[in-house]
Amino acid sequence: MSQPTTKDRILDAAEVQFARDGFHFASLRSITKEADVNLAAVNYHFGSKESLLEEVLKRRLIPLNTIRKERLEAVRAQAEDEGRAPTPEAVLAAFIEPTIQFCCKEPGAENFSTLVGRAITEPDDTIRNVFIHHVMPIFLFFFELLQKSLPTLKADTVFWKLHFALGATTHTMRIFGNLELLPEGLNRDVDVDQLVDELMTFVIAGVKS
Amino acid sequence: MSQPTTKDRILDAAEVQFARDGFHFASLRSITKEADVNLAAVNYHFGSKESLLEEVLKRRLIPLNTIRKERLEAVRAQAEDEGRAPTPEAVLAAFIEPTIQFCCKEPGAENFSTLVGRAITEPDDTIRNVFIHHVMPIFLFFFELLQKSLPTLKADTVFWKLHFALGATTHTMRIFGNLELLPEGLNRDVDVDQLVDELMTFVIAGVKS
DNA sequence: ATTTGATTCAAACGTTTGTTTTAATCAGGC
DNA sequence: GCCTGATTAAAACAAACGTTTGAATCAAAT
Numbered sequence: 358m359s360q361p362t363t364k365d366r367i368l369d370a371a372e373v374q375f376a377r378d379g380f381h382f383a384s385l386r387s388i389t390k391e392a393d394v395n396l397a398a399v400n401y402h403f404g405s406k407e408s409l410l411e412e413v414l415k416r417r418l419i420p421l422n423t424i425r426k427e428r429l430e431a432v433r434a435q436a437e438d439e440g441r442a443p444t445p446e447a448v449l450a451a452f453i454e455p456t457i458q459f460c461c462k463e464p465g466a467e468n469f470s471t472l473v474g475r476a477i478t479e480p481d482d483t484i485r486n487v488f489i490h491h492v493m494p495i496f497l498f499f500f501e502l503l504q505k506s507l508p509t510l511k512a513d514t515v516f517w518k519l520h521f522a523l524g525a526t527t528h529t530m531r532i533f534g535n536l537e538l539l540p541e542g543l544n545r546d547v548d549v550d551q552l553v554d555e556l557m558t559f560v561i562a563g564v565k566s
Numbered sequence: 567m568s569q570p571t572t573k574d575r576i577l578d579a580a581e582v583q584f585a586r587d588g589f590h591f592a593s594l595r596s597i598t599k600e601a602d603v604n605l606a607a608v609n610y611h612f613g614s615k616e617s618l619l620e621e622v623l624k625r626r627l628i629p630l631n632t633i634r635k636e637r638l639e640a641v642r643a644q645a646e647d648e649g650r651a652p653t654p655e656a657v658l659a660a661f662i663e664p665t666i667q668f669c670c671k672e673p674g675a676e677n678f679s680t681l682v683g684r685a686i687t688e689p690d691d692t693i694r695n696v697f698i699h700h701v702m703p704i705f706l707f708f709f710e711l712l713q714k715s716l717p718t719l720k721a722d723t724v725f726w727k728l729h730f731a732l733g734a735t736t737h738t739m740r741i742f743g744n745l746e747l748l749p750e751g752l753n754r755d756v757d758v759d760q761l762v763d764e765l766m767t768f769v770i771a772g773v774k775s
Numbered sequence: 776a777t778t779t780g781a782t783t784c785a786a787a788c789g790t791t792t793g794t795t796t797t798a799a800t801c802a803g804g805c
Numbered sequence: 806g807c808c809t810g811a812t813t814a815a816a817a818c819a820a821a822c823g824t825t826t827g828a829a830t831c832a833a834a835t
Contacts, residue, residue, distance in 0.1 A: 363782080379689035381590045385823065395784050400824060402782095475687045478680070478740055480588035489747075497749060513753050517738070517761065521768045524737020525730040531687060532729050538698075540706060544722050552726065559730045559772035566771030572812080594793065604814055609794060611812095 364402050366392040369465070372413050376468035379475070380410060380484060407483045414476065414484075417459075417469045418491045424455045425495050429502055436505075445506040445564050446557075452499045453526050453560065454553055460530055461549045470530035477527065507564070522560040529556055573611050575601040578674070581622050585677030588684070589619055589693065616692045623685065623693075626668075626678045627700045633664045634704050638711055645714075654715040654773050655766075661708045662735050662769065663762055669739055670758045679739040686736065716773070731769040738765055 361369070370392035374383035385406055389396045403409040428451035436443035460470035476488040504515050529552070532538065536545055570578070579601035583592035594615055598605045612618040637660035645652035669679035685697045713724050738761070741747065745754055 377689065379590075381822095382689060384821080386821090395782095396823095397785090397825080398783070406823065471687070475689075478684045478687060480586065480591060480684075500749065512751065514764065516749070516752055517764055518768060520737060520741050521734040521765060524735070525733040525772070528729060528733020528736065529726070540709065540725070542721065543725055555723065555726055556730060558775045559727060562775030563734070563768035563772040566767050590792095593791080595791090604812095605793095606795080606815090607813070615793065 363392075363394050363398055366394060367399060367402065367409065368413055368416060371409055372416075372465070372468050372472070375410060375413060376471040376475075380479070380481065410484060411487045414472065414487050415491065417463075417466055417472075418488075421455065421459045422491065422495050424459065425452055426498065428452070428455060429495075429498055433502055442508060443502055443506045445503065446561050448499070448502045448506050449522060449560055449564065450557060451502075452495075453522070453557065456526060457530060457533075457553050457556070458549065461533065467534065471534050474527050474531040474534075503564075518564045521563055525556060525560055525563075572601075572603050572607055575603055576608060576611065576618065577622055577625060580618055581625075581674070581677050581681070584619060584622060585680040585684075589688070589690065619693060620696045623681065623696050624700065626672075626675055626681075627697075630664065630668045631700060631704050633668065634661055635707065637661070637664060638704075638707055642711055651717060652711055652715045654712065655770050657708070657711045657715050658731060658769055658773065659766060660711075661704075662731070662766060665735060666739060666742075666762050666765070667758065670742065676743070680743045683736050683740040683743075712773075727773045730772055734765060734769055734772075 367388065370388045371383070374388050374391065377383070378387075385399050386396060389399060399406065399409055403412060429448070432443050432447045432451045436447075460466055460473070463469075473488075476484055479485050479488075500516065500519055503519055504510075504512060507515055507518075510518075533547065533549075533552070536547065539545060576597065579597045580592070583597050583600065586592070587596075594608050595605060598608060608615065608618055612621060638657070641652050641656045641660045645656075669675055669682070672678075682697075685693050688694050688697075709725065709728055712728055713719075713721060716724055716727075719727075742756065742758075742761070745756065748754060
């Protein structure tokens with residue numbers, strides 16, 4: 358097979374270093390050195406450092422959102438076919454399961470969870486705007502379905518429960534990507550599927566509480 | 567009353583700008599201008615920009631940890647007096663309630679939640695080390711008590727449940743500090759005490775699940 | 776073989792940053 | 806009034822950054 362293109366080599370190196378060092382610490386000099394391309398290649402192919410980050414995020418976000426949307430849509434369709442509201446279990450699973458599995462299992466996407474976990478709190482407008490632009494539509498779809506699955510609750514209550522669940526999810530992804538923080542005596546070989554199960558049990562109980 | 571000292575004016579301005587713009591975007595020139603002190607005052611009083619951040623974090627973290635430690639210790643002592651294990655409700659409340667209330671109610675601490683929420687994911691070693699150094703002991707105490715309150719569960723399970731709860735908590739603090747992200751039609755005047763109640767109900771149900 | 780357009784390269788540019796320096800200023804004790 | 810140590814002030818420093826430039830190189834089509 359042929360050598361990856363310059364663009365792809367830059368994207369790969371940038372993803373690793375943005376995740377490891379943060380957007381502002383990861384210099385173009387360091388990224389292009391690791392990618393073994395010329396410094397000017399970033400501005401030639403992407404225009405700017407910020408556009409590069411945008412492409413790094415989009416390369417993972419778009420496929421992930423496709424999966425999440427398909428699963429949410431399937432939950433909506435099946436409930437409609439059976440003439441009932443979707444269950445909170447199905448709605449939560451449709452969003453959370455692919456989120457964690459994508460980040461932990463997709464080859465090369467290990468760093469993506471770190472990147473996403475950080476993008477939410479990022480003060481930089483460019484980063485947050487990319488994130489909001491790509492995540493907000495799927496978030497609203499998620500919110501809408503969860504409201505239907507919990508018809509007795511006020512929208513505000515559902516909103517906060519949803520964020521409690523999202524917070525647990527994203528925080529778990531960050532810890533999973535930083536297992537050196539584990540106290541002694543704990544199992545370092547964490548099984549992703551089992552972790553997802555435990556997380557799902559937790560948030561389902563919380564949402565129904 | 568007298569004008570705050572140079573050191574305090576720097577700390578106040580730095581806290582605001584570190585939270586608003588992030589550690590690397592907030593320049594010493596901007597901070598010292600807002601504090602109305604000379605640029606060199608930071609290096610004179612604190613030694614470096616990183617040491618300044620350390621002092622900004624410590625100024626809030628130390629009182630907060632004192633409160634959390636007192637409440638956890640009270641839970642431990644009462645359970646021991648009554649010859650029983652502490653309840654998960656009491657343990658979770660002892661940690662989470664002061665955390666949120668401190669950030670939302672302490673005058674001048676509004677920005678602290680943003681700062682803390684970001685410090686967890688910060689790639690910069692200095693920032694993370696300050697945070698880990700000050701938070702790890704109280705975290706381990708929290709972990710130890712929660713294990714006692716859930717004697718039938720494995721340590722690994724308790725650890726992850728604890729992090730699910732912490733993730734929900736810190737994420738809530740971030741959203742609370744960024745209410746402009748709320749979808750339309752939702753109540754923007756969020757009552758902190760009620761939010762803490764809903765969060766506590768959520769994580770207690772999750773931890774017991 | 777030549778031309779053409781896209782890509783790569785080395786070098787430099789202009790800006791901003793945290794930090795350091797050196798002198799000026801201030802407050803308190805003798 | 807003078808001395809002393811602490812603080813403030815203005816200016817300069819050195820390093821790092823993202824970006825731009827213009828020439829060199831390459832691949833494909835004519």
